[in-house]
Amino acid sequence: MIYLSVVLLVSCFSYCMDTEQITPWRNTFDQINNPEWKHYTETQDIWTQIQHNPCITLTKKDHTSLVHGKGPTLAVHGWGSSQDALRFYRRINNNTCIPGDVISFNFPDASRWIAHTIWCGMPFSKSSFAGDPDIVTLLSVLKTLCLLDSLPEVIYPHSRGAATALKAMAILNKPHETDKPLLETVHISDEMRLKIVNACKVFYVLNPIGRFDHAFQQQVQTKLALLYCIAPSWVDNIIAPWFKQQLPRITQYNPNKYKDPLDYVKQLKKIPADIWLHFEKNDEDVSNKDDCSFVQELLEVIPTTNLYISCTDNGGHNAYGTLINNIIHNMNKRAGVSYLCDEKYHTEEISTMINDAHIQAVYNDNCVTALTTSPSQHLDYFSKKYSVEKKYMHQNIIFSIIVAVILMSTFTSMS
Numbered sequence: 001m002i003y004l005s006v007v008l009l010v011s012c013f014s015y016c017m018d019t020e021q022i023t024p025w026r027n028t029f030d031q032i033n034n035p036e037w038k039h040y041t042e043t044q045d046i047w048t049q050i051q052h053n054p055c056i057t058l059t060k061k062d063h064t065s066l067v068h069g070k071g072p073t074l075a076v077h078g079w080g081s082s083q084d085a086l087r088f089y090r091r092i093n094n095n096t097c098i099p100g101d102v103i104s105f106n107f108p109d110a111s112r113w114i115a116h117t118i119w120c121g122m123p124f125s126k127s128s129f130a131g132d133p134d135i136v137t138l139l140s141v142l143k144t145l146c147l148l149d150s151l152p153e154v155i156y157p158h159s160r161g162a163a164t165a166l167k168a169m170a171i172l173n174k175p176h177e178t179d180k181p182l183l184e185t186v187h188i189s190d191e192m193r194l195k196i197v198n199a200c201k202v203f204y205v206l207n208p209i210g211r212f213d214h215a216f217q218q219q220v221q222t223k224l225a226l227l228y229c230i231a232p233s234w235v236d237n238i239i240a241p242w243f244k245q246q247l248p249r250i251t252q253y254n255p256n257k258y259k260d261p262l263d264y265v266k267q268l269k270k271i272p273a274d275i276w277l278h279f280e281k282n283d284e285d286v287s288n289k290d291d292c293s294f295v296q297e298l299l300e301v302i303p304t305t306n307l308y309i310s311c312t313d314n315g316g317h318n319a320y321g322t323l324i325n326n327i328i329h330n331m332n333k334r335a336g337v338s339y340l341c342d343e344k345y346h347t348e349e350i351s352t353m354i355n356d357a358h359i360q361a362v363y364n365d366n367c368v369t370a371l372t373t374s375p376s377q378h379l380d381y382f383s384k385k386y387s388v389e390k391k392y393m394h395q396n397i398i399f400s401i402i403v404a405v406i407l408m409s410t411f412t413s414m415s
Contacts, residue, residue, distance in 0.1 A: 069337035078159030082110035100338025162208035170267035210290025218287035
């Protein structure tokens with residue numbers, strides 16, 4: 001009996017030691033709110049300077065079929081969402097969607113939720129739509145994680161989050177002179193920025209904003225769908241420009257200062273991470289006008305061996321998980337980061353899908369000299385082959401009906 005107890009005790013101790021070895025960031029991350037941590041004052045000062053506490057959170061996940069990598073995943077939420085939002089919260093807590101431990105945070109305009117279910121609004125006035133306030137927030141998060149020895153091996157951003165992450169990684173990888181004030185704001189040295197960049201093994205870029213004007217135009221067309229059907233030129237030439245003029249007055253958006261995400265792509269040259277760029281057709285949130293431009297720009301700086309491009313028609317802007325949930329485990333395993341070892345995620349079919357995400361090109365001295373398949377042909381081919389279902393959300397239709405009723409009521413009362 002005594003012998004059995006000793007064996008059990010040793011086994012438990014060994015398990016704990018193994019867990020600590022494969023997830024060392026868990027112990028170091030817990031220091032973040034400890035006033036005795038040597039970098040506590042430094043991080044608090046940065047958040048005071050940027051006037052925002054990002055509420056960095058670590059979601060710890062274990063499973064019998066889960067293989068941990070050497071670092072966590074950083075999930076970056078989109079506009080109108082937050083780490084408490086129902087859809088995002090479910091994703092970061094589900095190993096099927098994002099395997100392993102996940103670090104999340106809030107942008108300044110993060111939405112508020114009760115029990116991850118009831119939406120309670122958002123501080124719209126703090127929105128910058130992947131502008132400097134968003135970039136500085138993400139840079140402050142990455143610096144904090146660096147100081148905690150908890151740098152992410154995987155970056156998993158969506159929509160506005162994808163646009164912000166792309167800008168931040170580009171600035172860290174090859175900063176221009178105009179970018180250096182952002183790095184200085186959060187006191188990121190050259191040594192630290194390279195450490196952050198080199199830690200990332202897989203960079204998912206999911207339904208990103210390409211050009212803000214195109215995304216904004218799409219949003220107006222979607223939200224005023226009924227009116228757009230009746231008078232499209234009126235919506236495009238009068239209403240949309242008027243709304244855009246108001247944005248700098250009611251938000252942090254600055255059209256004269258902020259560059260579009262596409263303008264940062266060239267700064268990703270020679271970044272060591274594998275990049276998976278995904279689009280959903282019929283994207284009524286950020287539009288699909290810039291999809292081919294994104295592909296073309298990335299091909300000029302990222303070798304095809306490190307670039308994966310997918311496109312599906314599975315239900316619009318938030319349907320990316322239909323494809324990504326299937327490939328993420330196989331993709332992560334190839335990169336040596338966290339994944340589920342369940343056989344259904346490592347089939348020949350999924351391996352073929354990942355290989356099909358490579359666009360065919362001819363290189364000379366690491367530069368594209370010719371494409372055997374054009375970006376539009378590649379996106380169409382992938383979409384036709386791998387789109388599986390269409391579950392389009394109807395909230396935009398409902399919203400447009402409400403707007404139409406309000407406008408009709410207003411005109412009726414005026415007459």
